Amino acid sequence: MGETLRTLLVGVGARGKIWSRLLADEPLTETVGYVDIDPGNLAWAADRFGATPEMCFATLEAALEAARPDLVLLATPPMDRFGETAQVFDAGAHLLSEKPLTLDFDEGLRIVEAAEAAGLAFAVGLNFRYQHCVRKAKEIFASGELGAPSFSQYVYWRNRDGRRPGLNRFPLTMRQPMLYEQTIHHVDEIRYAYGRDVRRVWCRCHNPPWSMYRDDATVIATLELDDDLIVNYFGAWSGQTKINDFLWRTDCDEGALAQFDLFADLRIARGVGADEFQPIALPAQEPLVDDARLMLSDVARQILAGNLRPHPSGIDHLKTFGIIAAMEESNRTGQPVEMAAFFAQHEVPRHWLELPPD
Ligand SMILES: NC(=O)c1ccc[n+]([C@@H]2O[C@H](COP(=O)([O-])OP(=O)(O)OC[C@H]3O[C@@H](n4cnc5c(N)ncnc54)[C@H](O)[C@@H]3O)[C@@H](O)[C@H]2O)c1
Secondary structure: OOOOEEEEEEOOOHHHHHHHHHHHHOOOEEEEEEEOOOHHHHHHHHHHHOOOHHHEEOOHHHHHHHHOOOEEEEOOOHHHHHHHHHHHHHOOOEEEEEOOOOOOHHHHHHHHHHHHHHOOOEEEEOHHHHOHHHHHHHHHHHHOOOOOEEEEEEEEEOEOOOOOOOOOOHHHOOOOHHHHHHHHHHHHHHHHHHOOOEEEEEEEEEOOOOOOOOOOOEEEEEEEEHHHEEEEEEEEOEOOOOOOEEEEEEEEOOEEEEEOOOOOOEEEEEOOOOOOOEEOOOOOOOOOOHHHHHHHHHHHHHHHOOOOOOOOEHHHHHHHHHHHHHHHHHHHHOOOEEHHHHHHHOOOOHHHHOOOOO
């Protein structure tokens, strides 16, 4: 490995097109190939980023053989990730995979085990952690300036048109689309910002009669975190109107912190007598792009420095992924799930669980 990571992009769909741009902009990566089963997307890469025919591949196998990348960026739908990750590690490449890692927790665990056994770096694309709002919230909670967080409400209320041109189609028919495609980001933000792990979850998933999604587009959950922090979570992709809503508010010993917009508008209320929130000035970010840009730089820098567990690490991701799988289990059984019991049942190594959150 030299000064840059020779990177192979797999999947040049809605997300992969953004990754093409971010990889081209990033000085620590050099794109050495594009893989997609749709020749139209490879033609797009040729047109926009000058991908030569030698850099365009219909299969991951052929691309790994010919391009010999240092890093693979997987931006395919999650259904076949287990096989894809095995091919990547067999080829000796480091991996940055889009979320959700897979749709099966045990498969996810085996992917992390494979990366560890191969001695290869493995990160999962939790770019929401790189939003300025989320980073700032983490900093405020860690500083203790508001005292300990006690309870929180997280409301993500959307009307997501899954048939919109340019948007992926697989969530329309996949199992639990809201939970695995969207809530996974939110739960990861929650763990990350508070720097605490979830001890117990209860969850109910639901699909309104008008939903365009085959499986549940609404998720309602209670998350109990370390030190008796409780989060009331509501996520919906099938709001009946186009009136969207977002709030992530946390009340703490010495005031409150709240984010009023999906990717912006963080405000703080200092002191128990505060009667209004004060805005916190933060630089603007292009949502889902600039956060991913920061993540890519960070992951590339860590890998080039020899860090085999670059954050957001695969090992850390097992805790977020486990919560999502436990939420699905709770929805199925109607019972809360203790995360310690869940991880023991799935035989997640204890020393991984004992690592501090990323
Ligand atoms: N982190 C984020 O903010 C964010 C945002 C959007 C999507 N995503 C994730 O990115 C992933 C891809 O989503 P998308 O919106 O780009 O989906 P998409 O359906 O638009 O694109 C997937 C692409 O992968 C290609 N593909 C499918 N199977 C392939 C294979 N075996 N080999 C090579 N190419 C293959 C398809 O032809 C398509 O071009 C998903 O896991 C999704 O959750 C993440």
